[in-house]
Amino acid sequence: xxxxxxxxxxxxxxxxxxxxxxxxxxxxxxxxxxxxxxxxxxxxxxxxxxxxxxxxxxxxxxxxxxxxxxxxxxxxxxxxxxxxxxxxxxxxxxxxxxxxxxxxxxxxxxxxxxxxxxxxxxxxxxxxxxxxxxxxxxxxxxxxxxxxxxxxxxxxxxxxxxxxxxxxxxxxxxxxxxxxxxxxxxxxxxxxxxxxxxxxxxxxxxxxxxxxxxxxxxxxxxxxxxxxxxxxxxxxxxxxxxxxxxxxxxxxxxxxxxxxxxxxxxxxxxxxxxxxxxxxxxxxxxxxxxxxxxxxxxxxxxxxxxxxxxxxx
Amino acid sequence: xxxxxxxxxxxxxxxxxxxxxxxxxxxxxxxxxxxxxxxxxxxxxxxxxxxxxxxxxxxxxxxxxxxxxxxxxxxxxxxxxxxxxxxxxxxxxxxxxxxxxxxxxxxxxxxxxxxxxxxxxxxxxxxxxxxxxxxxxxxxxxxxxxxxxxxxxxxxxxxxxxxxxxxxxxxxxxxxxxxxxxxxxxxxxxxxxxxxxxxxxxxxxxxxxxxxxxxxxxxxxxxxxxxxxxxxxxxxxxxxxxxxxxxxxxxxxxxxxxxxxxxxxxxxxxxxxxxxxxxxxxxxxxxxxxxxxxxxxxxxxxxxxxxxxxxxxxxxxxxxxxxxxxxxxxxxxxxxxxxxxxxxxxxxxxxxxxxxxxxxxxxxxxxxxxxxxxxxxxxxxxxxxxxxxxxxxxxxxxxxxxxxxxxxxxxxxxxxxxxxxxxxxxxx
Numbered sequence: 001x002x003x004x005x006x007x008x009x010x011x012x013x014x015x016x017x018x019x020x021x022x023x024x025x026x027x028x029x030x031x032x033x034x035x036x037x038x039x040x041x042x043x044x045x046x047x048x049x050x051x052x053x054x055x056x057x058x059x060x061x062x063x064x065x066x067x068x069x070x071x072x073x074x075x076x077x078x079x080x081x082x083x084x085x086x087x088x089x090x091x092x093x094x095x096x097x098x099x100x101x102x103x104x105x106x107x108x109x110x111x112x113x114x115x116x117x118x119x120x121x122x123x124x125x126x127x128x129x130x131x132x133x134x135x136x137x138x139x140x141x142x143x144x145x146x147x148x149x150x151x152x153x154x155x156x157x158x159x160x161x162x163x164x165x166x167x168x169x170x171x172x173x174x175x176x177x178x179x180x181x182x183x184x185x186x187x188x189x190x191x192x193x194x195x196x197x198x199x200x201x202x203x204x205x206x207x208x209x210x211x212x213x214x215x216x217x218x219x220x221x222x223x224x225x226x227x228x229x230x231x232x233x234x235x236x237x238x239x240x241x242x243x244x245x246x247x248x249x250x251x252x253x254x255x256x257x258x259x260x261x262x263x264x265x266x267x268x269x270x271x272x273x274x275x276x277x278x279x280x281x282x283x284x285x286x287x288x289x290x291x292x293x294x295x296x297x298x299x300x301x302x303x304x305x306x307x308x309x310x311x312x313x
Numbered sequence: 314x315x316x317x318x319x320x321x322x323x324x325x326x327x328x329x330x331x332x333x334x335x336x337x338x339x340x341x342x343x344x345x346x347x348x349x350x351x352x353x354x355x356x357x358x359x360x361x362x363x364x365x366x367x368x369x370x371x372x373x374x375x376x377x378x379x380x381x382x383x384x385x386x387x388x389x390x391x392x393x394x395x396x397x398x399x400x401x402x403x404x405x406x407x408x409x410x411x412x413x414x415x416x417x418x419x420x421x422x423x424x425x426x427x428x429x430x431x432x433x434x435x436x437x438x439x440x441x442x443x444x445x446x447x448x449x450x451x452x453x454x455x456x457x458x459x460x461x462x463x464x465x466x467x468x469x470x471x472x473x474x475x476x477x478x479x480x481x482x483x484x485x486x487x488x489x490x491x492x493x494x495x496x497x498x499x500x501x502x503x504x505x506x507x508x509x510x511x512x513x514x515x516x517x518x519x520x521x522x523x524x525x526x527x528x529x530x531x532x533x534x535x536x537x538x539x540x541x542x543x544x545x546x547x548x549x550x551x552x553x554x555x556x557x558x559x560x561x562x563x564x565x566x567x568x569x570x571x572x573x574x575x576x577x578x579x580x581x582x583x584x585x586x587x588x589x590x591x592x593x594x595x596x597x598x599x600x601x602x603x604x605x606x607x608x609x610x611x612x613x614x615x616x617x618x619x620x621x622x623x624x625x626x627x628x629x630x631x632x633x634x635x636x637x638x639x640x641x642x643x644x645x646x647x648x649x650x651x652x653x654x655x656x657x658x659x660x661x662x663x664x665x666x667x668x669x670x671x672x673x674x675x676x677x678x679x680x681x682x683x684x685x686x687x688x689x690x691x692x693x694x695x696x697x698x699x700x701x702x703x704x705x706x707x708x709x710x711x712x713x714x715x716x717x718x719x720x721x722x723x724x725x726x727x728x729x730x731x732x733x734x735x736x737x738x739x740x741x
Contacts, residue, residue, distance in 0.1 A: 020518075099633050119635035120520030121589035140637070142520025177520060204523060205514035 011310050015127045015134040018143035019184040027149070027188065033306035034153050034299070041077070041301055050309055051080035054111040058084040059101070059126075060137070061092070061117045066272055066297055067137050067146070071114045074304035080111075080312075098122060099129050106130040112312050115139070120177075133311040141175050147271050148181035150303040152189060154296050155226055158267055163190030168221050168262070170196040171230030171252060171279050174203050174241075178271045179230060183209050196220035198252065200241045217251065217258055224262040228269045229254050229280050245278045254280045259290075267292050314341050314735055318363035320354055322696070323370045327669035328676075328685035336363065337371060339692040343735025348686050366696060372668050374406025374693030374733065375650055376675040376684045378496075378573060379550060379621035381471075381642070382408075383713075384430055385423075386415025391626035391713045396646070397435035399712035401739035403647035404695030404728040405622075407438040407683045409675075411471040412449070419444045419455045424463040436738050438683065438693070440466040445484055445495060449473050454484050457493045466679055469496035469550060472596060472641075474532055476502045482539050489545035494679065496548045497536055499557070500597060504528035509636060511600040515583045521636060524598050526554035533560050540568045547571075548678055551623060553578045553597035555607040562616055571678050573619035574608055576652045577643060577718050581605070585718075591632045591639035592716050595623070612670060613662045618678065620670045622649035626714030643718035647711055652719060654699065654726035692735040701727040 011026050019027075040046060056075040060068050068084065075082040085105075087093070092101055098117070102125075105113065112133045115123050120140030127134040138144040155162055167186055173179045173195055183206075186193050193211040195202070207213050214220030221227060232248065242248050254268065268284060268291045276282040285291055320336035326348070336352030339345060357363055377400070383390040391399075400408060410431075412418035418427060418441060431439035443460045447453045449470040457468060468488070474497065475481045488495045505524040510516050512523025533549060537560070540547055549572035552558065561572060577595055582602045586593045593599060611617045625642025632639050645652070653671060656662040676684030683693060705722045707715045731739035 097630075097634060117635070119637040122635045124589050125635055140520045142518075180518075180520065203517040204512050204525075205517055208514050209517075 015123070015136075016145055016307055016311055017123050017127060017134065017136045019145045019148050019181045019188070020143070022145075024188055027152075027185065030149055030303070030306050030310060031153055031156065033310060034149070034302045037302035037305040038299060041298070046077050047079065048077060049079040051075065051078040051312055054080045054312055055109065056080045056082045056112045056114065056308065057105055057110045058082065059105070059113055059115045060084070061087050061115075061122070062138070064116055064137070066300065067116065070297070070300045071135075071137060071304050074301050074308055077301070078305055078308055080308065098125060102126050102129045106132070112308060135307055135311060138177050141177050141180070143181045144177040145181050146300070146304055146307055147178050148185040149307070150296055150300040151182055151228065151269060151271070152185055153299045153303055154269065154292055155267070157295075157299070158292060159225060162186065165191045165225040166194065166223055167191045167226040167228060168194040168196055168224040169228045169230065170217060170220065170254070172201045172232050173197045173206065173230065174201045175233040176230050182228065183211055187211070194220045194224065196252070198242065218261045221258060221261040224266055226267050226269060227254060227259065227262055230271065231273060232275055232279050249278055253278060254284055256281065256284065259284065266290070269293065269296060271296070314343055316340055316346075316361070317735070318352075318357055318361050319366055319371065320352065320357070320363045321368060322366035323368055324348065324686070325370060325372055325665055325668050326686040327665055328373070328673035329687055331686070332665055334368065337686070339732070339735045343692050345686055345688055345690050345692050348688065369729065370697040370699050371686070372404065372695050372697060373672040373684050373686050374695055374731065375404050375671045376407040376409075376679070376681075377405045377622050377624065377646060377649060378409045378619055378675045378679070379411065379575070379623045380408040380646060381411045381413060381625045383626065384414065385426065389713070390628050393430050393434035393439070395711070395713040397437045399647045399710070400437050401731045401733075402711050402728065404650045404697065404731050405437065405646055406693040406695070406731065406733050407440060407681070408646070409440045409442055409466060409679065411469065412442050412444040413471040417444050417448050418442065419447050419449075421456065421459050421463055424460060424465060428464055436733055438733070440679065440681065442467045442469050442471070442496070444468065445470045445475060446480070451476055451480065454480070454487060457487050458491045461491065461493060466681070467494040467496050467548075470498060472498060474498050474500050474502055478535060478539075481536065482543065485539055485543040485545045485547070488547075489543055492546070494546040494548060496550045497532065498550050499529045499532040499536070499552070500524070501528040501531050504531070509594060509598070510586060511583045511598045513583065513601065515586065519586070519589065519636075526556045526600060526604070529554055529597060530556045530560055533557055537564045537568055537570065540570060544569070549573065551575045551578070551597055551621065552608070552617065554600050554604045558607050558611045558616060561611075565616065571618040571674075573621050574612065574617045575623040576620055576645065576649055577623060578605065579608055579612065579620065580652055580655055581718060589636045591634065591636055592643055592718055592720070594636060594639055594641050595643060595718065596641045609656060609661050612656070613666060615666065618670065618674045620649070620653055620667070622646045624649075624712075626712055627716045628714055632716055642716070644710065644712045644714050644716045645718065648705060648717065648719060648724065650695070650697070650728060651703070651724040651726050655724065658725050692732055694732050695728045696730040697726060698729050699726045701725070703727050
């Protein structure tokens, strides 16, 4: 299925730990490969045998619906043997360390391990200890590369390009790996990125990443082509970052009147899961003319198929 | 013990303002009998064969004010014997041990045990600290008076700050009444909560919670304000940032206090953490290069009084984890002197100032007769080949734990011999 032009170009990395490690060629390689899988996923026969005989282990230390099922489906559609570890029933609950778990799994000769972990850098640690490729499905608040790639793919499919677009990322930036990966990727692809958050949820020195920062949402949304909303990560909030959800919605929830400041054809994105009525107006989230949230999920499978295929090689 | 004669050595003894080529005589009791340029081949008894040090350096034995030992409770990380051997190889002859053991050193009965173990198992001088508060919980203070009588040299919660201002003022009052030395780990607990590295671009990039530099400054400012009214012996264990130095500079004229710095913060910065190197998860954290430079300058200007190793042995299992889960601290007692000498070799600080911060200054703060080569004092000293290049290798470290912050670093200057009370206990 892969386009022939890509055959010559190889990915520069052994693992997919973060967008920051990728070159523009790597990104284009993954995005091109993903395009070919979109059609496959819409067709009746979705099964390929590109990864037949390969073993994929999904190691999710944090609860996840869409990323885990997306990776699982992606692996299966490519013909890999997919095993998803349930952490609740595993030795990790008995106190096994990440490295020991990695060693154990490594002994079973997997070809690829997909990991999600609550600690930043967990995938880096894992990648040093195993022989196979490691794909990061989200580590702490550091990176979530496949999410950024699927977001980029979604934007390209709707807007034809990313270069020159004005993109707002809004919400809980501090705790967000999605924001970090997207900042790296969108910058690399030539977009202008606006970051919108209350100061309490703005990471220190984030402007050094080459983004514009705003605490006033309306100003931040001005003339934007894309409005990317983030989930308020209540589970990561250890002390009072905000006074209330009600007040947050008033100032940072995406509502029609705030959206009016963006371009009239602006698209709304959200990595999910959504807190309706906290960061986004429920009708806007479902507005088929503006919201591409479902499309993000759909393309997510394609992007993960591309990543599995490329990094399994 | 036979009398020992050394000649042709570069002797640096800041306490006695000696910095000259000369000799040194250790008498039969292991005390210093004579020192300086007058001790040379021409005026020694002819029957004696002096050791020609060929211009190697003699420093007073180093006094390391911040050392964690695993006894009791964490013997698998470091015990008194392994600590003592590691210290000797680095020219350290006296250590101040932190109370953060299991159990915490917070009551009189455990001090006897500690003193006995220290005496029986180690060959260096052990000066134990007790905690400021029971079980370092920051609520009830320990018995400074009784603990002191048992031989406790100073009080500190080691890795924790006294967060409660009222308690801190009461601690200072007691310390003033009893003449006790208190050492604060300055880091506002609320501001540094969950923090792992310096707050800034590196923390944002790595996705780790940060510890802002003002967390340190706020506690220092608070304590120095209290100190204006309560004049007690107060020492800031370690400072790490430019912001703290500003405050210290301003206040030094007003109130009397001292402060230390970890050699790690003098030689490394936050960029060294690289790809989640857990051996560089330290407290206080490594900060920006600008901070490091201002620490070096503050040492040069003698605004900082003491250099410590902040020796915190951690076994492999405590470090082979994700950054968030990994233990804090680095082993460093054996590289303290050599790493400090980097500042001399690169021309940033005078040799005498460095040695002062490692020997006579800590001794003065602790009020102990160590860290000097005065006539009649114990002959605690080290002989150093100051230009000898070597590379730090984990597997060659003597400490039980190998968590060095400077693996593979090229250093210049190595201890070749260490003496305690006139006895040669280490020889390269």
